[in-house]
Amino acid sequence: MGISKINKPARTIIFVVLFALLPLAIPRVKDKLVVKGQNYRELLPDARELVAFKQHSASSTALSTTEIVETAEPPKPANQTCSDQLIEDPDHAMDAFNAALARTDKKDQGAITRITHYGDSPITNDGITGTTRQLMQERFGDSGHGFILMDRPWDWYGHQAITFSSGGGWSNGSLMNPRSRDGELGLGGVAFFSNGPGSYARFAPVTTGSIGRKFTRMEVYYLEKPNGGEFSIIANEKESRVISTSTDHEKSGFAEVRTEGNAGSFSVKTVSGDVRLFGAVLENDDTGVVYDSLGVNGAFAGLLATAMNEQHWAEQLKHRNSNLIILNYGTNESEYASDDQM
Secondary structure, eight states, X not given: OOGGGSOHHHHHHHHHHHHHHHHHHSHHHHXXXXXXXXXXXXHSOOGGGSOOOOOOGGGTGGGTTOOOOOOSSOOOOGGGOOOTTOOOOTTOTTHHHHHHHHHHHTTOTTOEEEEEEEESHHHHTTHHHHHHHHHHHHHHOBOEEEEEESSOSSTTOOOSSSEEEEESSOEEEESSSOSSSSOOOTTTTEEEEEESSOOEEEEEOOSSSSSSOOOOEEEEEEEEBTTOOEEEEEETTTEEEEEEOBOSSOEEEEEEEEOSSSOSOEEEEEEEXXXXXXXXXXXXXXXXXXXXXXXXXXXXXXXXXXXXXXXXXXXXXXXXXXXXXXXXXXXXXXXXXXXXXX
């Protein structure tokens, strides 16, 4: 096949590689070519530095025939050697979280460690957070799924280890495109609106895998406001409780329903009037970890200070009472964030 028959992107890659390798094929070019004041030879890595051999104490006898072991960097003094799992925390900010996780690890009664993970689009499909949730729950125990939004604001929104469906005409507003200017967007930074009956969300355990198999309680996060409407929460398709969102002034509302044993499903359905719901927490009473995944597509960290109502967000966070809050941003900041946003 002639090079003319190769598509343009492939030809471009081939020519780039050839030009990069040309100085290596012609010694005089390699020795004389200067890039930004450095000889081309100096810019090339030492082949020995491309591979580092790490000798483990348990395998020292197996390496007895190796007299010299090349390393990418010199060994650190003994007082600077770090464990693979060490997190530097000179201010002891993680002490409370570590203590909670230690109680969970010891299986103390009621010892549930809750983690709330905020982020942008890589978090919206629960890829990073879902993997972390699974690893932690397999290690420390599964206390439930955590917080999940009431509907899918983006087609790719999803959570692992839970059966989730929704519909019936929800509308939404988020940190990136708020429907109202009050900044009351709930714990996850997305609010869902419905006027009248018909909107719903259904949450159920999964039937495969090692986690997500048990929910015994659901707590719905919503907004109480003057002339608010009603919604119902249902456990196992038969136990129903109607919640009124009407009150004298706007504030965060929380409504919980419990069931005995493993829950087959929990549902939320709008009944009447104008309601604003945020999401639901699915948990059980077993000792373990709960991991909330709260991603908003296109978000950047500055929105937490500018788009969220501070008092409202504080109400939501205080009620959730997480042991650790993670802010996982930077993807969108790298493209357009200004100094004031940072």
